[in-house]
Amino acid sequence: MIASSFRTSAAVFAVIILHVGALDTFIAAVYEHAVILPKTTVTPVSQDDALLLMNKNIDILERAIKQAAKQGAQIIVTPEDALYGWTFTRETIFPYLEDVPDPQANWIPCQDSNRFGYTPVQVRLSCLAKNNSIYVLANMGDKKPCNRHNSMCPPNGYYQYNTNVVYDAEGKLVARYHKYHLYSEPQFDVPEKPELVTFNTTFGRFGIFTCFDIFFHDPAVTLVKDFHVDTILFPTAWMNVLPLLTAIEFHSAWAVGMRVNLLAANTHNIHMNMTGSGIYAPQSPKVYHHDMETESGKLLLAEVDSHPRDSPAYPTAVNWSAHATTIRPFPGKKNTFRAFISRDAFNFTELFENAGNLTVCQKDLCCHLSYRMLGKEEDEVYALGAFSGLHGRRRKEYWQVCTMLKCKTTNLTTCGRPVETASTRFEMFSLSGTFGTEYVIPEVLLTKIHLSPGKFEVLQDGRLVNKNGPSEPILTVSLFGRWYAKDSSSIPGGTSNSATTYLLIPILLMIIAWQIL
Numbered sequence: 001m002i003a004s005s006f007r008t009s010a011a012v013f014a015v016i017i018l019h020v021g022a023l024d025t026f027i028a029a030v031y032e033h034a035v036i037l038p039k040t041t042v043t044p045v046s047q048d049d050a051l052l053l054m055n056k057n058i059d060i061l062e063r064a065i066k067q068a069a070k071q072g073a074q075i076i077v078t079p080e081d082a083l084y085g086w087t088f089t090r091e092t093i094f095p096y097l098e099d100v101p102d103p104q105a106n107w108i109p110c111q112d113s114n115r116f117g118y119t120p121v122q123v124r125l126s127c128l129a130k131n132n133s134i135y136v137l138a139n140m141g142d143k144k145p146c147n148r149h150n151s152m153c154p155p156n157g158y159y160q161y162n163t164n165v166v167y168d169a170e171g172k173l174v175a176r177y178h179k180y181h182l183y184s185e186p187q188f189d190v191p192e193k194p195e196l197v198t199f200n201t202t203f204g205r206f207g208i209f210t211c212f213d214i215f216f217h218d219p220a221v222t223l224v225k226d227f228h229v230d231t232i233l234f235p236t237a238w239m240n241v242l243p244l245l246t247a248i249e250f251h252s253a254w255a256v257g258m259r260v261n262l263l264a265a266n267t268h269n270i271h272m273n274m275t276g277s278g279i280y281a282p283q284s285p286k287v288y289h290h291d292m293e294t295e296s297g298k299l300l301l302a303e304v305d306s307h308p309r310d311s312p313a314y315p316t317a318v319n320w321s322a323h324a325t326t327i328r329p330f331p332g333k334k335n336t337f338r339a340f341i342s343r344d345a346f347n348f349t350e351l352f353e354n355a356g357n358l359t360v361c362q363k364d365l366c367c368h369l370s371y372r373m374l375g376k377e378e379d380e381v382y383a384l385g386a387f388s389g390l391h392g393r394r395r396k397e398y399w400q401v402c403t404m405l406k407c408k409t410t411n412l413t414t415c416g417r418p419v420e421t422a423s424t425r426f427e428m429f430s431l432s433g434t435f436g437t438e439y440v441i442p443e444v445l446l447t448k449i450h451l452s453p454g455k456f457e458v459l460q461d462g463r464l465v466n467k468n469g470p471s472e473p474i475l476t477v478s479l480f481g482r483w484y485a486k487d488s489s490s491i492p493g494g495t496s497n498s499a500t501t502y503l504l505i506p507i508l509l510m511i512i513a514w515q516i517l
């Protein structure tokens, strides 16, 4: 008894100690960077020229980091490809790469600059973190020598990875993440398996992934569900695609759907439709930025919960199909038509009246909408759409989507095409769907590409409804579902296909050998 009560008080004491210095909130920063791009060449530049360009970009990041630290930020995220841009071959990216060691090396590049050879970029990033006492996430290229006799090893003798590094406020390398789901990046290799990279701080537990990774289960969902991270660091080079895949729209919805903080830093290049960064909390966006007018970068800061799960305002789990599967489909006028969002053929039905109840289905997915417009504009047509199937040209990801959107023109064949302005406001909307997946994110995008913080909510039974009065003019209200288990292949392209083959053969041989013995 005595022993056990002693252990209890020791445990309580330990908990108290642990909480000293722990912070309930912290100030996060993200920087949207207008990358200075290299001249496109077919032959590689020298290592010195590569460093010159990267230093020009780091000069700009340095100003943002100093500014963020001065305003009290504990951590700053900078974008994917921020040091050198995106148009490369395996050969032309090579002079930009450095060998990034495992964080277990306990390395402070700023203090010990020669320990891992020639690493000027890592030394400078580490010094920026150390000198300004702030955690810094940067995206750079990692090269890892491999044995050329191994058929997996690329001809130049190196694996090349799209990599995030994080330095803590002392300049120590605390995390390294190699992007798994590459998107048209012939210059980089796919790591053998998705890496689950986390690190702990006094202001919560962090997880990392990059850009296109957000569409897949691993590592993104596993970091949230199994590793219980509080905040995701998300560098990206994201090209906006209306109506469903604009950066601020999709990323803010991911934070709400997955109930986690998401710090999203995008590159800024208006000619490539790249803009849209933000600090997103599980309840709603704290701050966001979308700018297709100017060419300049932008620093964003906001205070966020260190442990959102402990907050009384933490949203409860949603059963995304509970409402939709228990009601009867609204009787329709059977005026369903087909129209495309990108390459996906949706079934649509028009919002014919000022108010009403509609259902549209595709395969097993039925989408229900109840709505009341404040006034129907004569020249605007809205439609309710459903899609359930493998998405896009690659047809690898299984999507389930319910969307109410403004059509580009009054010609119904244009429903689903990009449109940026609207004038119809909704007094009420309620959207739900019979999703087969538990991974659904709620998107609301307003006219001129704005978010709608505090003006909508998701009910526990899966209805996405408006809140706090009539909406501003709406471009789209959507429930975007990902049914990972129905993806056509869980393995991305590139080297990992052959990697699995070469891994499987020895494993099979081992199993056979084991059974014989």
Ligand SMILES: *[C@@H]1O[C@H](CO)[C@@H](O)[C@H](O)[C@H]1NC(C)=O
Pocket (backbone or CB within 6 Å): 124, 127, 128, 131
């Ligand atoms: C960091 O500070 C040291 C001196 O305190 C200075 O020599 C160095 O140039 C600084 N580095 C950066 C990247 O600011």
Ligand SMILES: *[C@@H]1O[C@H](CO)[C@@H](O)[C@H](O)[C@H]1NC(C)=O
Pocket (backbone or CB within 6 Å): 198, 199, 200, 205
């Ligand atoms: C972070 O702390 C948790 C316990 O609070 C521990 O389980 C986890 O392994 C730690 N993660 C890292 C990367 O140190």
Ligand SMILES: *[C@@H]1O[C@H](CO)[C@@H](O)[C@H](O)[C@H]1NC(C)=O
Pocket (backbone or CB within 6 Å): 239, 240, 241, 242, 271, 272, 273, 418
């Ligand atoms: C940018 O978006 C607009 C409108 O959605 C589209 O017409 C244009 O082709 C896009 N530009 C690029 C480079 O993809």
Ligand SMILES: *[C@@H]1O[C@H](CO)[C@@H](O)[C@H](O)[C@H]1NC(C)=O
Pocket (backbone or CB within 6 Å): 319, 320, 321, 322, 323, 325, 326
């Ligand atoms: C969600 O709700 C539906 C309908 O009430 C029910 O059949 C289903 O079991 C629920 N799913 C979960 C995961 O609770």
Ligand SMILES: *[C@@H]1O[C@H](CO)[C@@H](O)[C@H](O)[C@H]1NC(C)=O
Pocket (backbone or CB within 6 Å): 355, 356, 357, 370
């Ligand atoms: C929509 O359905 C609700 C009941 O579910 C009903 O109260 C309402 O009148 C209907 N609205 C219209 C415009 O039919």
Ligand SMILES: *[C@@H]1O[C@H](CO)[C@@H](O)[C@H](O)[C@H]1NC(C)=O
Pocket (backbone or CB within 6 Å): 336, 337, 338, 347, 348, 361, 362, 363
């Ligand atoms: C709705 O989608 C299904 C495919 O799931 C298709 O067979 C059906 O013809 C579509 N209906 C209309 C009216 O387009």
Ligand SMILES: *[C@@H]1O[C@H](CO)[C@@H](O)[C@H](O)[C@H]1NC(C)=O
Pocket (backbone or CB within 6 Å): 411, 412, 413, 414
């Ligand atoms: C609607 O657009 C399609 C092509 O997108 C065209 O073939 C059709 O004639 C148009 N309909 C009307 C009524 O303008």
